[in-house]
Each structure stands twice: as structure tokens, then as C-alpha cells.
Amino acid sequence: MSREILLPRINTPGRRPTTTELALGSLCVNTADGRLFTKISNAGEEAIVEIGSGIVAGSERVAPANTSTAITNSTNPFVIVSIPDSFNAVKLHCSASKVSGGAVYASEVLVGHDGTTAALTEYGVVELGEPLGEWSATLDTAAHYIRITFTPATSAPLEVTVSYTPLQ
Structure with missing residues (x-):
């Protein structure tokens, strides 16, 4: 039996989750522009990092892999x-x-x-x-x-x- 896994989502173009909105290591998808984010911690400093290329068809946003x-x-x-x-x-x-x-x-x-x-x-x-x-x-x-x-x-x-x- 398959199980659907839903990640936290935001649907505002260009918006990123904040460090208070995500748990360490969790993922969040911006469904408006197809961007995937995670929360990291480096030497005790938390940050939100985008994962992947961010290439969106038909938009101005094109980033290398x-x-x-x-x-x-x-x-x-x-x-x-x-x-x-x-x-x-x-x-x-x-x-x-x-x-x-x-x-x-x-x-x-x-x-x-x-x-x-x-x-x-x-x-x-x-x-x-x-x-x-x-x-x-x-x-x-x-x-x-x-x-x-x-x-x-x-x-x-x-x-x-x-x-x-x-x-x-």
C-alpha cells in the first residue's frame, strides 16, 4: 500500500520559509514557483537553504544546478x-x-x-x-x-x- 507524504507548503511567488517556520532538516515547498527549501544549522547558526536548480519554465528565474x-x-x-x-x-x-x-x-x-x-x-x-x-x-x-x-x-x-x- 502506498502512502502520500505532504511537505509543508507555501504558495506565494518568491517567498521563503523562515527559520521559525521550519524544524531543523525539514523540507518546505513553494508551490507557486517550484522551489524546495530546508533548514540547516552550522556552528549553531540556523539558515534556510534552497535545494536544487530552481529552473522554472516560462519565467525569468533560471539558475544552474x-x-x-x-x-x-x-x-x-x-x-x-x-x-x-x-x-x-x-x-x-x-x-x-x-x-x-x-x-x-x-x-x-x-x-x-x-x-x-x-x-x-x-x-x-x-x-x-x-x-x-x-x-x-x-x-x-x-x-x-x-x-x-x-x-x-x-x-x-x-x-x-x-x-x-x-x-x-
């Missing part, structure tokens, strides 16, 4: 993406914006590693309004991942998005 998005309202650093260290390098398109508007930060980032240390370089920076934060990278040799971290410069709610391409 390797995309990670989080909402934060703290100045605590958080890992936005972890990439297996079997890749020697990764290219990222990064953005952060105030949820309320008024400030935008976008850049491209290259990260590489030599098996013991990760190095990051940022270029093509566009910053409008106040500074929103900075990127860093570490190599977790025990877990075999390159961790890309964003450290917000403000406690105002931010939407942080990274699209990435692992390189051999």
Missing part, C-alpha cells in the same frame, strides 16, 4: 557550500543582498587547493551600498571537502547565493 542560497540575519560566518576535494579548484559566482533592499554585493571567486591548504582570490567585485561581507575558503582534509564560507558584515537579513563550477 550547482547553486546554493541561504538567508541569514547574523554576523556569524557560515559555510554556504562544500565541494569534494577531489576537485583541485572551483569557480564561484557569488552574491549577497539585503532582503529589505538597498545594498548589493557580487563577485567572482576562484578557489584552489594543494592537498593541505586552500587559497581564494576574488575579482570582478560590484558593491553598491554598505559592505555586506566577505568570502573565505578552507580545506577540510579529514572530511575531504573545500568549504566556502561567507562572513556577513551586518546583522541585517541577507540573501546569499553561490553558483559554482568545480574544476579538475
